[in-house]
Amino acid sequence: MADQFHVAFSSSLKGAGIIAGGPYNCAEGSLLSALGRCMKPSFFSGPPDGAELADNARKLAEKKVIDDLSYLKDNNIYIFSGTNDETVSQKVGDQIKAFYQSVGVAEEKIRYVNDIAAGHAMITQNYGNACSTASKPPYINKCDRDEAGNLLNHIYDAALNAPSSQLSG
DSSP states (O other), rough: OOOHHHHGGGGGGGGEEESSSOOTTTTTOHHHHTTTTTOOTTTOOOOOOOHHHHHHHHHHHTTSSSOOOOOOOOOOEEEETTOOOOOHHHHHHHHHHHHHHHTOGGGEEEEEEEOSOSSEEEEEOOEEEEOOOOSSSEEEESSSSSHHEEEEEETTTOOOOOSSOOOOO
């Protein structure tokens, strides 16, 4: 969802943090594509094609259906895809990166984390299921990583304040 919103409304955003998602308009209106090539590509469906989807997005931008893709070029993009994710394949994450490269986002603006043995979940430093848990409620996995912090630090290209050591509020 983060990628879909980011591309469609790029003039309003500074960047995107995409955790276990697919490239913009991957399903192209088809539930079969959404559940197949956009999540778990098979021998028959193959993965989505990031460059082709970028071309499709250009056409939508020309028709003013979405924002002009030139707004994306200066954005910082953070992509996370766990090696144990059985819900959204890393082949799909690879194509998110290819999409952003195809629309002109420089390599140094894209951080693609795809080497953590995490399942399909939000990754945390100290709460949740075991890191490699594939897909199980509450869909939060303890991987000894502050993934939300890593994502925000990359998007804003700055070191954020450390989390509070004591809850308040």
